[in-house]
Amino acid sequence: MAHISRIDLTRDFQAHRRDYLDAIIKVCEETAFSGGKYADRFDEEFAAFVGTKYASGVNNGTSALHCAMLALGVGPGDEVIVPANTYIATAWGVTYTGAVPVFVDCTADTWEIDPDGIEERITERTKGIIGVHLYGQPFEFGRVKEIADRHGLFVVEDCAQAHGAKYQGRNVGTLGELGCFSFYPGKNLYAFGEGGSVTCDKEEYYHHINRLKNQGCDRRYYHDEIGYNMRLEGLQGAVLSVGLRLLPEWNLRRQEIGRRYLKEITNPAIVMQRHPENTMPVFHLFEIMVPDREAFMAYMAQSDVECNAHYPVPCHLQQAYGNLGYKVGDCPNAEYLAAHCVTLPLFPEMREDEVERVIALCNAYQVSNKRN
Numbered sequence: 049m050a051h052i053s054r055i056d057l058t059r060d061f062q063a064h065r066r067d068y069l070d071a072i073i074k075v076c077e078e079t080a081f082s083g084g085k086y087a088d089r090f091d092e093e094f095a096a097f098v099g100t101k102y103a104s105g106v107n108n109g110t111s112a113l114h115c116a117m118l119a120l121g122v123g124p125g126d127e128v129i130v131p132a133n134t135y136i137a138t139a140w141g142v143t144y145t146g147a148v149p150v151f152v153d154c155t156a157d158t159w160e161i162d163p164d165g166i167e168e169r170i171t172e173r174t175k176g177i178i179g180v181h182l183y184g185q186p187f188e189f190g191r192v193k194e195i196a197d198r199h200g201l202f203v204v205e206d207c208a209q210a211h212g213a214k215y216q217g218r219n220v221g222t223l224g225e226l227g228c229f230s231f232y233p234g235k236n237l238y239a240f241g242e243g244g245s246v247t248c249d250k251e252e253y254y255h256h257i258n259r260l261k262n263q264g265c266d267r268r269y270y271h272d273e274i275g276y277n278m279r280l281e282g283l284q285g286a287v288l289s290v291g292l293r294l295l296p297e298w299n300l301r302r303q304e305i306g307r308r309y310l311k312e313i314t315n316p317a318i319v320m321q322r323h324p325e326n327t328m329p330v331f332h333l334f335e336i337m338v339p340d341r342e343a344f345m346a347y348m349a350q351s352d353v354e355c356n357a358h359y360p361v362p363c364h365l366q367q368a369y370g371n372l373g374y375k376v377g378d379c380p381n382a383e384y385l386a387a388h389c390v391t392l393p394l395f396p397e398m399r400e401d402e403v404e405r406v407i408a409l410c411n412a413y414q415v416s417n418k419r420n
């Protein structure tokens with residue numbers, strides 16, 4: 049049987065080859081390489097898509113989070129609350145400023161940040177909360193925001209996995225003070241390389257982020273503050289403009305596949321994420337929990353179906369944060385998920401026969417009683 053990849057970006061390139069290459073050639077002809085016309089044009093289009101006044105393109109999603117923290121004045125001595133179940137870059141942006149990420153558990157069923165765990169982690173040093181719309185599933189923004197408001201904290205959204213997702217009918221990226229996006233290859237919207245964006249409605253943040261990413265200057269060679277080189281490349285802006293036109297149709301296809309998995313995978317050994325009614329997820333990653341990950345992955349690999357895991361180690365137990373003193377048991381839901389999660393193949397160009405094969409394999413899977 050043919051191989052099924054977890055994700056296959058070559059199909060998109062082949063389907064839209066002419067559009068992508070035309071866009072790239074234009075940038076080359078005009079040598080608009082760093083920032084410039086095509087990066088700026090994408091910023092406008094992306095802000096319009098998200099529904100914010102501004103979007104500031106940057107060189108990757110990690111930089112987007114770093115810029116967001118800097119724009120909010122986070123620095124040494126501060127703490128920012130971050131979910132333990134996320135990609136590590138959510139926390140890096142906090143750490144880069146000299147502040148400390150404080151990890152909070154996820155819920156047992158949505159696998160998103162648990163609002164009930166936040167308040168006990170708030171100290172007099174807490175400046176804000178970064179919520180992550182993980183796997184393309186919006187987190188419970190309303191409750192997080194209510195806690196933040198009560199304590200005078202900001203909420204930043206990590207939207208790196210959720211371009212186009214909605215919470216109570218509102219687009220992610222419009223809800224918090226700032227929205228941080230990644231365009232890493234494989235994200236719902238992706239560059240041919242690296243890219244990211246910060247969305248917001250406040251002009252002040254927008255100008256500050258534009259300055260930070262551009263070596264700290266508004267006027268060339270006059271550096272008003274310590275800056276960074278985090279500009280979005282023109283080539284990536286041009287490619288992203290092509291992708292942005294396709295994104296609604298990609299998300300629809302992701303949703304179609306995601307809903308089929310949810311409905312048709314009925315094996316009781318497989319636990320799926322809960323998707324609350326007030327949200328519209330975009331199925332960046334289709335995560336399941338199984339009793340024995342190694343056995344399940346080996347079983348799928350036998351049928352030449354590639355799976356992986358997001359993420360095998362929760363942030364609070366990563367070696368890089370060993371100095372923060374977390375231990376096993378501090379975030380039990382995130383730890384359980386990390387040990388049992390598997391990511392099934394899901395990407396917009398997946399064919400029906402492939403979707404059906406994944407479903408059939410999942411349903412035929414039997415937990416061996418030898419292990420576990």
Ligand SMILES: *Cc1c(COP(=O)(O)O)cnc(C)c1O
Nearest residue numbers: 108109110135137138208230232
């Ligand atoms: C991808 C990702 C990032 C980082 O984005 P990069 O573009 O890879 O730097 C941050 N947070 C989450 C949740 C992500 O999935």
